[in-house]
Amino acid sequence: MSADAWRAYAKGIALQMQSGQLSLPATLFTHYKRLQLTDIEVMLLIHLMDFKQNEYKEFPTIDEIQERMSSTETVVISALQRLIKEGFLSIDEQIDPITRVQGECYNLEGLWERLAVILAEDIREERQRQKQQTGNRSEKNAPNLFDIFEKEFGRPLSPMECETIAGWIDDDHYSEPIILMALKEAVFAGKVHFRYVDRILLEWSRNKIRTVEDARNFTQKFRGTGRS
Numbered sequence: 001m002s003a004d005a006w007r008a009y010a011k012g013i014a015l016q017m018q019s020g021q022l023s024l025p026a027t028l029f030t031h032y033k034r035l036q037l038t039d040i041e042v043m044l045l046i047h048l049m050d051f052k053q054n055e056y057k058e059f060p061t062i063d064e065i066q067e068r069m070s071s072t073e074t075v076v077i078s079a080l081q082r083l084i085k086e087g088f089l090s091i092d093e094q095i096d097p098i099t100r101v102q103g104e105c106y107n108l109e110g111l112w113e114r115l116a117v118i119l120a121e122d123i124r125e126e127r128q129r130q131k132q133q134t135g136n137r138s139e140k141n142a143p144n145l146f147d148i149f150e151k152e153f154g155r156p157l158s159p160m161e162c163e164t165i166a167g168w169i170d171d172d173h174y175s176e177p178i179i180l181m182a183l184k185e186a187v188f189a190g191k192v193h194f195r196y197v198d199r200i201l202l203e204w205s206r207n208k209i210r211t212v213e214d215a216r217n218f219t220q221k222f223r224g225t226g227r228s
Contacts, residue, residue: 011116028111031118037088040071041079045089048106058094058105088114126159145176152187164194174201181215 032042047068051057057064066076083089087110094105145165150157157165168174182200186192209215 011113027115027119031115034118035088035114038079040069040075041083041088043069044076044079045083045108045111048089048108052106059091059103123156123159126162145179148180149183152183152192161194164198168198168201172201172205174205175210177212178204178210178215181212185215185219 028042028045037045044065047065048060051060051064062073062076062080066073069076071079080089084091088108090107090110092105092107093102095102146157146162149161149165165179168179169176179197179201182197182204185200186196189196204215204218207218209218
């Protein structure tokens, strides 16, 4: 996948975080060290989130922020200045939709985007790691397995999905042609998701189906057709 595509993928994660679909501030807790944020800066950011979400204050004063923290006003101001300088935080102008009064607000979009880039990189690295592990078993076909799934799903695979494919090969000992045949059946049924593919593979395993030809015959019998 191109660098532009990965940046777009990261942007999508950022939008998810902003809309509350991803766990926060847990994500911030686990990644802020990699962003080179200090403990004080992280606490300051969390307070800004709380002001916005629970008190509907888009632009709390320095005094309001400092009252919640054990740090001095000088430390709080210094942390705010660094967050703005490094692009984690910005101060935007906005107009109240009801009163039409112009004011200011703290914008954390820079933080979300930086976190999203890290998450997207982690997903890409995990996918490459899984492909390399599978490639050690079958250098010719294994990497293509991930690419084919991504093509059918129309998006990059998550680390968990990569692990699912690796598990089908390592733990369940399904052959790659059988896995691809199961994917083909899921596409045919209009149910392109891993749970459905896994159900197909499990059903075939219970019926001792080992080859693509066996799977094709079983599927045709199940459908009650004689198509090849």
